[in-house]
Structures are given as C-alpha cells and as structure tokens.
Amino acid sequence: MYPSLRLSSARVHKPLINFIGKRTWPSSAGSSHPHPAAPPEYRKSFSDIVQQTLSTSKTSANEQPVFQDFWDAPARFWRPKYRELAEFEIDVIQSGGASLH
Numbered sequence: 001m002y003p004s005l006r007l008s009s010a011r012v013h014k015p016l017i018n019f020i021g022k023r024t025w026p027s028s029a030g031s032s033h034p035h036p037a038a039p040p041e042y043r044k045s046f047s048d049i050v051q052q053t054l055s056t057s058k059t060s061a062n063e064q065p066v067f068q069d070f071w072d073a074p075a076r077f078w079r080p081k082y083r084e085l086a087e088f089e090i091d092v093i094q095s096g097g098a099s100l101h
Contacts, residue, residue: 032046032050033046
C-alpha cells in the first residue's frame, strides 16, 4: 500500500559526518608565541611583552580588594551606569509597547 514508506524505514540512517575518536584536551597550555602574521617588531619583543603582562597581572591582583557581596563594595559601584527607569517605563517595556497610550 505504501511501498516508499517501507523502503525508507528499512534503511538505517547514517550521519554524513564522521567523528574520528574521543576528544582529548591538553592538561596544560602550550608555550606562548607570537602570531605568524604579527609585525616583525612585535615578534622580536614578544617575550618581553609576555613578561610585563605576567608581572603586572600578579601585582594588580594582590592590590585590588575582592568583595564577596555587592554591599561590601563602595557605594560608587552600587549605582547603575545608566539612569534608573521609572515605573511607567517598566510597564511599557513589559507590555511590549501596547499600553503606551
């Protein structure tokens, strides 16, 4: 009665992509090196730049205070960067603009 249905159901689906094996991730990062298309002056001073970056990141991490909760931070961090929305603006946004008038 439905020959095409029988033919298509007999065939097992084989995906078009083949996975070649289990993925393995390296346990440590490789050595840092400049990008092959980097300018020559950057390639020459790459090791110096890496050392500067590593030394400044270690010192700045120790100097900056870490706050566990937002209320432990100074008040300047509590204020939003943008102005706060009024209640009617929140209602308009939540309604999708349908209750604008």
